[in-house]
Amino acid sequence: MSFELLKELTEAPGIPGREEQIRAIVERELKGIVEAVRVDAMGNLIAFRPGQARKPRKVMYSAHMDEIGFIVRFIDDNGFIRLNPVGGHDPRNCLIQQVQVHGKEVLDGVMTTSTKPVHVQTEDDRKKALAVDDLFIDAGLSAKEIRKIVTPGDMVTLKRETTRIGKRVSGKSMDNRTAVYSLIQSLKKSGANRDDTYAVFTVQEEVGLRGAQTSGYGVAPDIAIALDTTLALDTPGIEARDQITQLGKGVGLTVMDGSVISDHALLKEFEALAGKKKIQFQHNILPRGGTDAGAIQRVREGVKVITISLPTRYIHSSIEMIDWNDLAAKIDLLSAYMKG
Ligand SMILES: [Zn+2]
The missing domain is CATH 2.40.30.40 (Peptidase M42, domain 2)
Structure with a gap:
């Protein structure tokens, strides 16, 4: 875990269509740890690492780089x-x-x-x-x-400095640089992967999952795992049943949101993996909103997808807040899945 890298990623600017400064940080961090990196016409960065299994599946991980x-x-x-x-x-x-x-x-x-x-x-x-x-x-x-x-x-x-507050981190663009950070760290932590891994850092999610749509079509994965933030409404005045997630209670497994219903078998697979590795997780179910998974699921003849999320308070503001242990849990779960 590196607070410095998360701080650099969150403080850097990159609205939809202008993700170049984020992409440059990602490219620098991936140097030497993946086999190939390419950037497609829209600006999605696609990193590839071959799988070790005899019959590897194509697994796409997607983390959008843009901020509102x-x-x-x-x-x-x-x-x-x-x-x-x-x-x-x-x-x-x-x-x-x-x-x-x-x-x-x-x-x-x-x-x-x-x-x-x-x-x-x-x-x-x-x-x-x-x-x-x-x-x-x-x-x-x-x-x-x-x-x-x-x-x-x-x-x-x-413009906002990313700061540690107690066990939390607050700043702008936790949506979705925490996911960019998670994907980089999971690639570093997992080393050799079971399946063919396509780590895709997508563009233009905040205006309608646009980069995910084209990169999903291009990669044509068997399985896609979108990495994003989700709402943590565990603040004064909101009843327990309406909180979606709670900060500090683990990584989020998205059951459904406004864009997608996660593949049931994948959901069960991630629940079992988290249980086996003793990684704390919570389910999240949202009536509205979406992630890259919503676009990737519907390319070509359809793709099995799930969203792995990070509970975040005050989302789409300059003081978005996440819990450091939730972020660590997300990286633990992703890197365990990559390893196989
Ligand atoms: Zn997002």
Whole structure:
């Protein structure tokens, strides 16, 4: 386990379609530990390690590299930057944030809306609903200065230092750099693998599982295992039956979500493996949301899939929180499966 690598992966910027900085870290980490690495037309990184079994199956692991963010839509004459969201944002999570605008150089900025300070708010002001469209960035420069550096289409990401808090880690992009981290560490830990292993670091998941669809088609696996985060709603005010998962109670095995029903035999296989290796796990069942597994399951003539998830609090915010032991459990389970 390396907090430094997780910190580097989570703090690095990479919205859908702009995953190049994450991909570079992955390539560096995989050097010498897989047989081949290639990048497809969409930007999915596909690493291959041959299996040792006499009749190896093709097993694809998928971890999306992208994070939710924004692109610059418009720069007004006062230098304020207006945005187009990329991925699912709750506007309340976007208020009062530090951001980075990735133009010809990286500019720091603050993101907020024109809500009046509490000193001058009326009753009606307090009731006004927030919308992502009302957000703007103040980068502390004039329109003329901004336009020299920033062009519509440039990427905007949240700026947040990843920190350890007690036994937890908090920061931006735990969704899904914890999975990128898990896949790298599992490849390192497992050494030789039973099956042909395709470790795929996918693009554009947050806008509809797009990279998984094409890489799933290209790899054509027998089995696919999507690695992602899942909701941990174990915070004040939420009843036990609605918590989905709890932080610190182990790795998540996804039974179903809005995109997929995990293959029943695979689910049982992972339950048995976790039991045998004494790895703590919990089931998660979500009414909505999806993972790469949803896209890969339906390529070609269909693929057996499962999602292995990491319980995460405050998902899709800049303070996403995970438990270090859950992350270790996820790596233990994945590397055990790879070994066979
Ligand atoms: Zn995700």
